[in-house]
Amino acid sequence: MKCPACGAPLGQKTRDGVEMEVCDSCGGMWLTSQELAELEDEVFDFGDDEKGSLMLGSAPSSKKCPQCGKQLQSFKYRLYELNMEFCDEGHGFWLEAGEDKRVLELMKDEEKNLGRKVIAEDRFAAHMRYLRSGSLLDKVRELTIDAIASKPKPRFDP
Numbered sequence: 221m222k223c224p225a226c227g228a229p230l231g232q233k234t235r236d237g238v239e240m241e242v243c244d245s246c247g248g249m250w251l252t253s254q255e256l257a258e259l260e261d262e263v264f265d266f267g268d269d270e271k272g273s274l275m276l277g278s279a280p281s282s283k284k285c286p287q288c289g290k291q292l293q294s295f296k297y298r299l300y301e302l303n304m305e306f307c308d309e310g311h312g313f314w315l316e317a318g319e320d321k322r323v324l325e326l327m328k329d330e331e332k333n334l335g336r337k338v339i340a341e342d343r344f345a346a347h348m349r350y351l352r353s354g355s356l357l358d359k360v361r362e363l364t365i366d367a368i369a370s371k372p373k374p375r376f377d378p
Contacts, residue, residue: 223248224283224292224305224314236320237262241286247317250286256313259320264327274298275306287311300326 221230221241228245235242238258241250251259278293285292285307292305292314302322305314315323 221250221286224250224286225316230286236324249315249317249320250312251315252312253310256323259323260327262327263324264331278306278308281305283314285309285311297323298326298330302326 222228223230223243223246225248226243226246228243230241230243230250232239233242234240235249236259238251238255240255242248274297275295276299278295281292281294283292283305284290288307288309288311290307290309293308294303294305296302297304302319304319306312
């Protein structure tokens with residue numbers, strides 16, 4: 221296969237723990253869908269459902285698929301400021317040099333944010349369980365009854 225960016229041959233290499241086709245000339249990478257998922261999974265442990273949409277919309281690119289020769293499509297990776305290209309025949313994704321590191325950064329950030337969200341939701345749920353517990357409601361009821369009982373009655377002088 222030839223590099224979509226510079227035309228040099230792509231060679232099989234391991235980067236970031238994932239086997240992929242890499243261009244020795246420009247440093248670009250050709251990844252299958254499986255390889256892109258493996259790259260993301262290097263740092264993201266919450267599963268594919270929590271990663272969000274991979275792409276929403278695309279536009280034609282100037283590059284060609286190294287497998288079928290069809291024009292690649294450009295898209296914003298998971299709506300971040302990272303443009304990637306893909307073959308709409310499903311052959312793979314083209315990442316420019318260094319974009320693999322950017323994917324890892326974004327997935328680390330996404331995992332941190334999701335982790336904070338999960339912790340916050342757990343804390344909120346625990347707080348709601350506490351508020352709904354019988355002991356708290358009984359205390360509030362008792363305080364309300366005590367406050368009403370101890371409130372002085374208004375006097376009416378004719």
